[in-house]
Amino acid sequence: MAQEERKFVYLDNAATTRMRPEVLEAMLPYFTEHYGNPSSLYEVGRDAKKAVELAREKVARAIGAEPSEIVFTGSGSEADNWAIKGVAQALEKKGRHIVTSAIEHHAVLHSVEALAKRGWEVTYVPVDDQGIVDPADVERAIRPDTVLVTIMMANNEIGTVQPVDEIGRICRAKGVWFHTDAVQAAGALPIDMKMLSVDLCSFSAHKIYGPKGVGALYIRKGVRLPVFIDGGGQERKRRAGTENVPGVVGFGRAFELAASEQPANAARLTEIRDAAIARIMGGIPHVRLNGHPTKRLPGNANFSFQFIEGESLLLLLDMYGFACSSGSACTSGSLDPSHVLLAIGLVHEIAHGSLRVTFGKENGLDDIEPLFEALVKVVDRLREMSPLYDEYLKAEGKK
Amino acid sequence: MYSEKVMDHFMHPRNMGEIENADAVGTVGNAKCGDIMRIFLKIENGIVVDAKFKTFGCGSAIATSSMATEMIIGKSIDEVLQLSNKAVAEALDGLPPQKMHCSLLAEQAVKAALKEYYEKHGLIDDSNRAIFAEAEDHEHDGE
Ligand SMILES: Cc1ncc(COP(=O)(O)O)c(C=O)c1O
Ligand code: FES
Helix, strand or coil, rough: CHHHHCCCCCCCCCCCCCCHHHHHHHHHHHHHCCCCCCCCCEEEEEEEEEEEEHHHHHHHHCCCCCCHEEEEEEHHHHHHHHHHHHHHHCCCCCCCCEEEEEECHHHHHHHHHEEEEEEEHHHEEECCCCCCHHHHHHHHHCCEEEEEEEEECCCCCCEEEHHHHHHHHHHHHCCCCEEEEEECCCCCEEEEEEEECCCCCEEHHHHHCCCCCEEEECCCCCCCCCEEEECCCCCHHEECCCHHHHHHHHHHHHHHHHHHHHHHHHHHHHHHHHHHHHHHHHHHCEEEEEECCCCCCCCCEEEEECCCCCCHHHHHHHHCCCCCEEHHHHHHHCCCCCCCHHCCCCHHHHHHHHHECCCCCCCCCCHHHHHHHHHHHHHHHHHHHHHHHHHHHHHHHHC | CCCCCHHHHHHHHCEEECCCCCCCEEEEEECCCEEEEEEEEEEECEEEEEEEEECCCHHHHHHHHHHHHHHHHCHHHHHHHCCHEEEEEEEECCCHHHHHHHHHHHHHHHHHHHHHHHHHCCCCCCCCHHHHHHHHHHHHHHH
């Protein structure tokens, strides 16, 4: 492949994002200068403590919450685990039934599966062929022994945005706690806890141009979860362990910026996304768009290219300098296609040819044409190799 | 994740395509991940004189298809019948463990093609019956 074509273009911002310089700058002093333990009494300790509490205020303000409603965690996955397993433990006496959706992130799905192994019952509400949960299904799924509904705000693979405001109102009316995973939604959608009937909400810093290994759980005032990690008094005795001070500081700064830039960021990414979808769907035959045409994350496009397999597609795109992801069975490790693509009704073959392109801050409209050109070449080449494409052409020829 | 050899065969597949009027064609699907491979053989005087493939699958499935065709061209059909997925994987300097099953696709496709040929020419006998039976078993469990 011609070397001069290899300009690297990162199009996997749903996997993680590149840290922004403002965030790095905010973090740096907390590695060396302000190295103290936030639990210590002397000055370097007090500095660190102050920084952690300021970061908590920033995260709270970004989502319309109180600082006391925010706990820092080691990841978005940890926040999901804590919310789900915490509620299950706290309300065990009330009931052992949880409602979730078929397209949750594994941090949620595997948490409820772990509970199911220990005797909890789980109802998985379906999604329609565009990946949207019907709130009426959630309402029907709630039983007297339901203790938690957990449905994500926006999906990481196909980008669909769920009606969490309505689902929240239903849960509130029925007196059931509602958790939502907003890891992908943060910075992309407006989030205001004063407007939402959400009791627990998960976030992760590395999806919003912050550091990896830092997350947060919003716990609405009045919701009491059991201690998650026993030990010292950190996070008001609920999660022991000396704080990841630079990480938390970076998270605060990243979330503050993401929230203030959210409207402009969403508008810009929506324009790029829609232009990319139009170009690819218009210029390559036998492609489908997975997810909803408009109720989707501003930066998310997810396609299925018929007759080809996703891992080969990713490897060839990588040779052209494009980093994307796929829900193909061959990329999953488990050799099953993505549960999200199956839940929207895709047959294995079509799920196989899926490609997720997620745009971020560093992308622009000028990334679309080179991506399109590379895709045309790569898709052509793989179709030429595909026995399925042969069969299709032969069947067409006979008509 | 992949060796340089795998990447080379994936990027520059040898013998990709079809043989018109092939003497034998084998198509197999992978029970594990749903991929498909088809192999075409040209056989003259008991020698595989040409082989081509088409594959719907991951990088390792394409690379093993390519390597397998290279390994069998010029060999007698009885030799080709001894082809194992391990030998193909080794020729590629190895595959990641979770990708070993992809190399089976190549072995099975070759055996499926040969089975058709052996049957058509009445060549099945006690010396090879077991090999075909084993290949069929694999096809069903995908191992
Ligand atoms: C929807 C969703 N939830 C949870 C996570 C996990 O976040 P983290 O990587 O911080 O554990 C991710 C990221 O992969 C995600 O996309
Ligand atoms: S053929 Fe699917 S994982 Fe290799």
